[in-house]
Amino acid sequence: xxxxxxxxxxxxxxxxxxxxxxxxxxxxxxxxxxxxxxxxxxxxxxxxxxxxxxxxxxxxxxxxxxxxxxxxxxxxxxxxxxxxxxxxxxxxxxxxxxxxxxx
Ligand code: HEM
Numbered sequence: 539x540x541x542x543x544x545x546x547x548x549x550x551x552x553x554x555x556x557x558x559x560x561x562x563x564x565x566x567x568x569x570x571x572x573x574x575x576x577x578x579x580x581x582x583x584x585x586x587x588x589x590x591x592x593x594x595x596x597x598x599x600x601x602x603x604x605x606x607x608x609x610x611x612x613x614x615x616x617x618x619x620x621x622x623x624x625x626x627x628x629x630x631x632x633x634x635x636x637x638x639x640x641x
Contacts, residue, residue, distance in 0.1 A: 555596075555614045572624040576636050579628045589625040593618050 554569070578584040596618060600611050628636070 555617055556610070557613070557617075571621055575625065576628065576632065579625070580633050580636050584625065585627065586622070586625055589622060593622075 572579075575584060597615060600606065600614060
């Protein structure tokens with residue numbers, strides 16, 4: 539993956555974690571993290587253990603930054619935790635639907 543693309547994706551992620559418009563679609567509903575990650579869940583072997591590692595690094599990093607108010611940290615970590623269900627293994631029906639889309 540090229541670095542500028544990675545940076546863009548990381549900034550989208552931070553927008554989601556810390557709230558704001560980036561966390562919402564045009565119509566105001568939440569973005570679908572499961573749909574966004576379906577390709578790597580189905581084809582690249584993404585599992586909950588990757589999610590666990592990712593979120594524990596995120597938590598450790600957040601704890602190191604003293605200038606972030608603790609309330610902001612709490613909200614960010616709660617939001618992060620709420621995404622766990624989106625990373626559970628893809629079910630047969632989801633895999634079939636993903637393959638049918640031909641992506
Ligand atoms: C709280 C957890 C996570 C959030 C909020 C999140 C957020 C996002 C968002 C918003 C995108 C779309 C970015 C864009 O196209 O601009 C994305 C894509 C992606 N994420 Fe995550 N992500 C999370 C966990 C993970 C984990 C655990 C991994 C792998 C270790 C991962 C790997 C990727 C990859 C590879 C893409 C690109 C997918 C593709 O192009 O098919 N993400 N993520």
